[in-house]
Amino acid sequence: MHIILILGTSGDKSIKHTYIFQDKQQEYRNKRHNSTDFFLSLEQQYTILGTKESFEHQLKIFADHPKYSAILEHFNNQAHYIDPNDPETLFDKILETLKSLTDKTILIDITHGFRDQPLLATLAALIAKVNFQNKIQLIYARDISPTNQPPQTPKQYRYEMLDEYINIGLKSFLLTSFIQTLTIPKISIQDKLIEVLQNFSQDLHKNNFKDLFSTSLESLKTELQKDKTKALEELILQIKDITNDFETIKSKKYEYEKFYEMATLMLAKNYYLIAATYATETLPQYIKHYFSKHNILTQIDQIDEYTIHNALNQFITSDIPNNEIFNYEKASFFKDNHKDSFEKFAKILKDIRDERNNLAHIGNSNIQNNLSQHLKNFKESFLDQTPFQSCDFTDLGDTEEITQKINSYFNDKFQYTFSHTFYKMRKQASQEPLNIKKYFQHRFKKDPKAQSIIQLLKKYKTNKYLTKQQAQDFINIL
Numbered sequence: 001m002h003i004i005l006i007l008g009t010s011g012d013k014s015i016k017h018t019y020i021f022q023d024k025q026q027e028y029r030n031k032r033h034n035s036t037d038f039f040l041s042l043e044q045q046y047t048i049l050g051t052k053e054s055f056e057h058q059l060k061i062f063a064d065h066p067k068y069s070a071i072l073e074h075f076n077n078q079a080h081y082i083d084p085n086d087p088e089t090l091f092d093k094i095l096e097t098l099k100s101l102t103d104k105t106i107l108i109d110i111t112h113g114f115r116d117q118p119l120l121a122t123l124a125a126l127i128a129k130v131n132f133q134n135k136i137q138l139i140y141a142r143d144i145s146p147t148n149q150p151p152q153t154p155k156q157y158r159y160e161m162l163d164e165y166i167n168i169g170l171k172s173f174l175l176t177s178f179i180q181t182l183t184i185p186k187i188s189i190q191d192k193l194i195e196v197l198q199n200f201s202q203d204l205h206k207n208n209f210k211d212l213f214s215t216s217l218e219s220l221k222t223e224l225q226k227d228k229t230k231a232l233e234e235l236i237l238q239i240k241d242i243t244n245d246f247e248t249i250k251s252k253k254y255e256y257e258k259f260y261e262m263a264t265l266m267l268a269k270n271y272y273l274i275a276a277t278y279a280t281e282t283l284p285q286y287i288k289h290y291f292s293k294h295n296i297l298t299q300i301d302q303i304d305e306y307t308i309h310n311a312l313n314q315f316i317t318s319d320i321p322n323n324e325i326f327n328y329e330k331a332s333f334f335k336d337n338h339k340d341s342f343e344k345f346a347k348i349l350k351d352i353r354d355e356r357n358n359l360a361h362i363g364n365s366n367i368q369n370n371l372s373q374h375l376k377n378f379k380e381s382f383l384d385q386t387p388f389q390s391c392d393f394t395d396l397g398d399t400e401e402i403t404q405k406i407n408s409y410f411n412d413k414f415q416y417t418f419s420h421t422f423y424k425m426r427k428q429a430s431q432e433p434l435n436i437k438k439y440f441q442h443r444f445k446k447d448p449k450a451q452s453i454i455q456l457l458k459k460y461k462t463n464k465y466l467t468k469q470q471a472q473d474f475i476n477i478l
Helices: 035-039 052-061 066-078 088-100 117-128 163-181 192-205 209-226 230-250 255-268 272-293 305-318 328-337 339-361 367-383 399-414 422-429 438-446 448-459 468-477
Strands: 002-006 017-021 024-028 045-049 105-109 135-143 156-161
Touching (some): 045 088, 135 163, 230 255, 255 367, 272 305, 305 328, 339 367, 399 448, 448 468
Parallel strands (some): 002 045, 017 156
Antiparallel strands (some): 135 156
16 A cells, blocks of 8 residues: 555644544644544555645654654655645646556545645545555544534544545546547446447447437436435536437437437537538438438348448439339439439538548648538428429339340240340440340341340430330330
8 A cells, every 4th residue: 555645734733623533533732733643554655745835844743753753854855845825736747646656545634634625625636536446545534523623722632534536526527528429438337328338328429319218318317316415406407408419319200300319419520520421421311311212222120221321422413323222213313303302412411421531631720610511401492492302203214114125036036135224224335235145146137126125225224214105105116
């Protein structure tokens, strides 16, 4: 064990005081008024801190205590003095000492140093902010004398181990960290509320919405109701406000609404990279919702969200097809019918992605204002309004039927197989010449229906889809 003694200027040889520790009483007069001698061996390692005045005062008070006097003289010669006008130097020195020690147990004896609770709380909070591997204990001399007793009357003090101060200070630090960043530092503490906060934070930052809203949020609300620590009431109330925010998010009907609310919440917490990530995911979630509503998506149950979102983003910004995820012709028809809205949507998506990329690589001092504006633009154009709510597909031709009939005809006549998607079939038709077996080439060139089909495929090779009339042109030939 290493003992850190913090000296003060209390103590008077002419007055006898009573000190109690673990229900044992002992009176000291003309002896050091220090808890260390009361219940611990002097065969310990010491660090002694105090002002120059406190060192000199304690040397006088404890002149008849050879071992303790020798310890004081040793440290006095090393001049571990604290500036009485700058209390921060004391905290800095304590912190510096704690960081340098390797002892498993460290005792901070403040029986002469601190007598008021604000300073105690400050010290406990200071210790709490460092993730020490040591076990750190505080000893405090609490005045338990009767009130209004005459001056010069001997006092009674009770030595108390203030582990609770450290626990409250540590817990206060962790709760404050969660309030500010929605994360919990990895510090060992046996506390159920901190445990559920850690689980909540993990689910949140893994985007594990299922467990976050079904399990972690409910557990957190339960523990917040149970925790009655009076010193932490204000912090508990602030975390309850945060859980109310998540209850609001949970109540949202659609996934894109939840992602949007998460982005705005993270932005409010100054968690910019996470906010930008949620904002980036909001937009493909939004398009996915409306593609599903209009039966544009294919069977995507076995496809992961990253692949789906990536395909949708590429279509939104670059018109890249992905028929495993969505029907390209139908998606293109939908996009053309909402041309202005899609252009605005694509710009917002690009702006948000650029903000995220810049933040991840080079930083951005304007990220808060920029991202806030992008989210505002999205809300005004696509949440407050619903431009993608409806679409009339009656003028869209059925390319699936045409593709099947063309393939059937070419297989039967020339043993040639086109692609099974109309988009790729048109590209094949534009190649010169078609890779038809030599035996069938003469028949192919003399077949008017085949040649008409090829000419139509070439005619519409730049089309992203066929209108009903264009599709009818194929049907008339077939």
